[in-house]
Amino acid sequence: MSALHDEPQSTYPEPRATYDIEATQEKWLKVWADLDPFKVVDDGSRERRYLLDMFPYPSGDLHMGHGEVFALADVIARYWFQQGYDVLHPVGWDSFGLPAENAAIKRGEHPATWTYQNIETQAESFRRYGISFDWSTRLHTSDPEYYRWTQWLFLRLYDAGLAYRKSSAVNWCPNDQTVLANEQVVGGRCERCGADVTKRELTQWYFKVTDFAQRLLDDMDSLTGSWPDHVLTMQRNWIGRSEGAHVDFPVEGRDQPVTVFTTRPDTLFGATFFVVAADAPLAAELCAPGQQDAFDDYLREVRRTTDVDRMSEGRHKTGVFLGVHATNPMTGSQMPVFAADYVLADYGTGAIMAVPGQDQRDWDFARAFDLPIVRTVQPPESFEGEAFTGEGRAINSSNGDLDINGLTVAEAKSRTIAYLEATGTGRGTINFRLRDWLVSRQRFWGPPIPIVHCPDCGEVPVASDELPVVLPDLKGADLAPKGVSPLASATEWVKVPCPKCGGAARRDTDTMDTFVDSSWYFLRYPTPHDDTQAFDVEAVRRWCPVDHYVGGVEHAILHLLYSRFVTKALHDLGYLDFVEPFSRLMTQGEVRNQGKGMSKSLGNGVDLGEQIAKFGVDAIRLTMVFAGPPEEDIDWADLSPAGSLRFVQRAWRLSGDVTSAPGTLPDDGDVELRKITHRTIAEATQLIEGLRFNVVVARVMELVNAARKAIDTGCGPGDPAVREAAETVAIILSLVAPFTAEEMWSRLGHEPAVAKAGWPTAIDELLVRDVVTCVVQVQGKVRAKLDVSPDIDEPSLQGLALADPNVIRAIGSSPVRKVIVRAPKVVNVVIG
């Protein structure tokens, strides 16, 4: 039995009135469905605002995490509605992806069945949760009407040279039987299923994100302050810019020199050997015939090792001599060339100059293979480590032409680069950690890549007016992973005439990463049903960039980086007049339980639907919002939905106690209560702008307490100020507890919807206090409090303070040396 169903019982002399939450929810849902108060207008009559929640993946019903994000985002949306903006608050589903496919295999169904059932379930839950969506915007990325335009985007990037195919060693998830983007490999494991990722040599499609590396970095300056710092930091780390030099090393038996990237060109004199990534083509190329067998054995070993093992802590260095030598351009000395797995094939040039004196990894390798170590930076006296990577003066660094001995690291770097450039053996350069975005997937439930492979014409893009390339009708076992895309088995679908020559050709059988779908969906929302174009340039100009984006921090790198890339690419192609998609970002924390993330395996899950059934939508939303600052994790075990329910009932009771008529002007109302009301309005406005929603709730609670007191023991229920307070509570509360707010609004004699009642304006005269508390300190310790007028002058305040008996006692017989007066707030007496 929950509080929802408390009936007034005759045995109680005066039972507290409570309301039937379930009936109230049902009542207003019907009314709102008719009123459709959150439908976007877009007629230019009002200023526009675009609020976007990261759209959900339809993995079942909504869970606690959804409950939190959407409640938080709705505060902002509803605040904007109250302010009279024309708000775009769309809804949709990121509905392509692996779980649907895995469910379909298990059940022998089409992935669409599971997907669209879940979407319907979530849609109904959203509706009941009272989120202020404009339902007419609804889209699903798995609809052909949507993925048609995802394919269009692919083709535009292809035309611009930003989508290309290459063969390289890629991350392979043996469990999901598909390749993964770099961003989807976490700690050497598949982000989705946790399997150890291995490498495979495959020809795959990529988007050229690296072309934008510098801009992705630079444009973050404009987001500082509007995006959380840690998100910007994560992106910066991910892009990983480093400054250094390319240096060319002649290698015996080879015409072309081998170039390496180094961030420490100043240590070039200390380079005593040379290492090539074992799995880079260069290693095989350089290998001398005599070392071929040894190299082949080693490479086989490396290929077998997963990333998890490869990166494990304290693993000793391995490698194999390739039987050739490189020449150090500074010292002329011969450096043996090794293949090793501690050098990465796809970072820099896949080859390094090894400077064991200044790099611990090189030091470890040198010790393992008994190679010479030369220090080129003087460590401090006290230094006891091995490789020295700190600041110091250059040593052992001169030849006939260049002498950098005695220079600091920075000076030595620039001198060396200048020398390399002058002699044509190297140049200063910038290198990025960021790799191109691998977008091919060997799975079914995603947008087919709109390319045809023709034996004569090569890769030919599908004409834009031939889109969408619709998925063939596969289901159940047809979808089981077999290492090649399930699309390949749809033989009729694959066969297609070449768009160029008309000859027999084959469709590309891979689908796109689902992150492609979500990299542009925010552009679709202003015109979600346009069947002539992906997005309307003019509508996007009106609405975008998104004013406020809300979602989980787990997308801090992947989705946000990809969206930023796509925005910049479309900008360069002339479609967009902005370069950053999301002007402001709020990342909400995780909902946990008893200190841990909720999960089935831990058995600590809390079901959103059950909580709502028990306490009602408003109490749950309020609990989420009141729990703490939006970006902090919240722990359900620390919270009290029962307390939230108690509060909404208390607020509701207020609306029933008001006896003045609707429309009563508050002017003659009780001034003390009016002051509290208007201070609440002023503070709430500021707090919402600062995203401190939890404090807004606290302030409304205070206002409710004040109004309660006024009714019971103050000015009484008929005072106009009580009505003003109750109406203010209803409006502010409508951002968090829409059902209670609507019910209050109705009981106060108004027509729905309270959501559009209009944000109240604080009256300045009611914000000034006529009495303030002045703190009197002696030696910085509070000894007295005085009620004074806010415009009291300093001499009188000082006089009052020094006359206070507690102050006199605290001063005692000590001489007063100084009195600091900051009227009207504080007086501090310095003695002794």
Added chain:
RNA sequence: GCCGGGUUGGCGGAAUCGGUAGACGCGAUGGUCUCAAACACCAUUGUUCGAAAGGACAUGUGGGUUCAAGUCCCACACCCGGCACCA
């Protein structure tokens, strides 16, 4: 290791301009109501000394600046998150 963020009552958190630390809520304790319990409502609630008046101590630790520090500066400890054989 590098980068970012944090550490405030029994708990979640306020105090974002250097000026009353602990708003608001949870929990707890006492009371009202009840045969009783639950619910609800009222009161108290940082620790400590004191009968009280009043005092002392308190924002991770140690220093510093200041009339005044949770807030500013320096060092340290611990926690959380990200990146990491990235040359």
